[in-house]
Amino acid sequence: MAHAPNSTLKQDDVLTVLGLESSCDETAASVLRRYSDGRVELLSNIVASQDDEHRPFGGVVPEIAARAHMRKIEPIIAKALKTSGQSWDQIDGIAATAGPGLIGGVITGLMGAKGLAMALGKPLIAVNHLEGHALSPRLTENCPFPYLLLLVSGGHSQLLSVIGLGDYERLGSTVDDAAGEAFDKTAKVMDLGFPGGPQVQNWAARGNPTAVKLPRPMKGRDHADFSFAGLKTAVARAWDASDKSDTAKADLAASFQRAMTDTMLDRVEKAMTLYRRKTRETDQARLVVAGGVAANAELRAGLKALAESRAFDFIAPPLKFCGDNAAMIALAGAERLAAGFIDGYDAPARPRWPLDGDAAAAAPKSGFGKKGPKS
Numbered sequence: 200m201a202h203a204p205n206s207t208l209k210q211d212d213v214l215t216v217l218g219l220e221s222s223c224d225e226t227a228a229s230v231l232r233r234y235s236d237g238r239v240e241l242l243s244n245i246v247a248s249q250d251d252e253h254r255p256f257g258g259v260v261p262e263i264a265a266r267a268h269m270r271k272i273e274p275i276i277a278k279a280l281k282t283s284g285q286s287w288d289q290i291d292g293i294a295a296t297a298g299p300g301l302i303g304g305v306i307t308g309l310m311g312a313k314g315l316a317m318a319l320g321k322p323l324i325a326v327n328h329l330e331g332h333a334l335s336p337r338l339t340e341n342c343p344f345p346y347l348l349l350l351v352s353g354g355h356s357q358l359l360s361v362i363g364l365g366d367y368e369r370l371g372s373t374v375d376d377a378a379g380e381a382f383d384k385t386a387k388v389m390d391l392g393f394p395g396g397p398q399v400q401n402w403a404a405r406g407n408p409t410a411v412k413l414p415r416p417m418k419g420r421d422h423a424d425f426s427f428a429g430l431k432t433a434v435a436r437a438w439d440a441s442d443k444s445d446t447a448k449a450d451l452a453a454s455f456q457r458a459m460t461d462t463m464l465d466r467v468e469k470a471m472t473l474y475r476r477k478t479r480e481t482d483q484a485r486l487v488v489a490g491g492v493a494a495n496a497e498l499r500a501g502l503k504a505l506a507e508s509r510a511f512d513f514i515a516p517p518l519k520f521c522g523d524n525a526a527m528i529a530l531a532g533a534e535r536l537a538a539g540f541i542d543g544y545d546a547p548a549r550p551r552w553p554l555d556g557d558a559a560a561a562a563p564k565s566g567f568g569k570k571g572p573k574s
C-alpha cells in the first residue's frame with residue numbers, strides 16, 4: 200500500500216470528502232467539508248441499518264451482511280451526494296473503511312471507493328475504522344490532540360492515548376470479549392432482542408442494579424486491560440437460576456449494566472493515571488468515549504462524574520456518531536488528505552488492522568496466531 204505524502208495538497212485547503220462505511224452491519228455514506236482550522240460541516244450523513252435482516256438470528260451474520268452491503272451501497276452513495284448538494288467535481292477525495300471488520304462488507308465499500316476514485320481521478324483514502332471512531336468527537340467539538348480515548352464497540356474495547364493523527368498508543372485492551380459483545384451476548388441469553396446494547400439499557404431502566412451479585416473482572420488490577428468473559432458467564436448462570444419473570448429480567452439487566460459500568464470506570468481510572476504520566480502537566484487532560492457502547496447512558500454519566508473528579512474534560516459524541524457511521528470515516532479521510540496522506544488504488548481490505556500496529560504485533564491481546572493481532 201502506497202502511503203505517500205502528496206505534495207500537491209496544501210494545508211490550508213478546504214476539503215470536501217465522500218466517506219463510505221461498510222465494515223459491520225451498517226451501510227453508510229457521508230459528504231463532509233473540513234476547513235483548515237479543523238471546523239467541520241456535515242453536508243450529508245446517510246446510514247442504512249441491517250438490523251431487520253440480522254434480527255431473526257440474534258446477531259450479525261457475515262454472509263447476509265455482505266449481500267446487504269452490495270445491494271445498498273450504490274443507492275446510499277447516490278443519496279449522500281444528492282443530499283449534500285455537491286457534484287462529483289466538488290469532491291476532493293474518496294475515503295472508505297478498509298478494515299478492521301467483516302471482510303465481505305469491507306471489500307464492498309473499499310472496491311466501491313476505488314472504482315469512484317479511479318473513474319473520477321480523485322485521491323483514495325483507506326481509513327482504519329477504529330481511527331474513524333477515535334476522531335469522532337472532532338465531528339462536533341473542538342477536541343484538540345492529545346486525549347485519552349475509551350473505545351468500546353461490538354468488536355473492540357481499548358484505552359488509547361490519541362497523540363495525533365495516525366499516532367496512537369494503547370494503554371489497555373480486552374483480553375477476551377469486547378464490551379458490546381458482552382452486552383449483545385447478555386441480551387441473547389435473556390432473549391431481550393437485537394441489537395443487545397439498547398435492549399439491555401431499556402430493561403435495566405426498570406430493574407434494581409444491586410439485585411444480582413456479579414463479578415467486576417480486573418477491578419483494582421495495576422494495568423488498564425479489560426476482561427468481560429467471566430461477567431457474561433456469571434449472567435448466564437444467574438439467568439438459569441432465575442424464575443425468568445419480567446422482574447428477574449429487569450433486575451439482571453440492571454445488575455449487569457452496573458457491573459459493566461463499574462468495571463469500565465475502574466479501568467478508565469487506571470488509564471487516567473497512565474495517561475497523566477505521559478502527558479505534560481500543563482496540558483488540560485481530556486477524556487473521550489467513542490464506539491457503539493458509548494451510547495450507554497449509565498456509562499456516559501459514570502464517565503462524566505469520574506472525569507470531573509479527576510479534572511479531565513469529558514467529551515462524548517452525540518448518539519448518532521457513537522455507532523457506526525460514515526461521517527467519522529469522511530472526517531478521518533479529510534484529516535488524512537489535509538495532512539497529505541493518500542493511498543494507492545491497490546490498498547488492501549484488512550480484516551485485522553490494529554490502530555497501534557507495531558505495539559499490537561509485539562504484544563497481542565487478542566487474535567494471536569498466524570493471522571496476527573486482531574486489534
Ligand code: KG4
Nearest residue numbers: 352353354379396397491492494495522523
Ligand atoms: O461501533 P458499533 O456501532 O459497531 C462496531 O464497530 O462494533 O457498536 C455496536 C455495539 C453493539 O454491540 C451494541 O449492542 C452496542 O454497540 N451498543 C450499546 C448501546 N447501543 C449500542 N451497548 C450498550 N448500551 C447501549 N445503549
Ligand code: ZN
Nearest residue numbers: 352491522523
Ligand atoms: Zn464501529
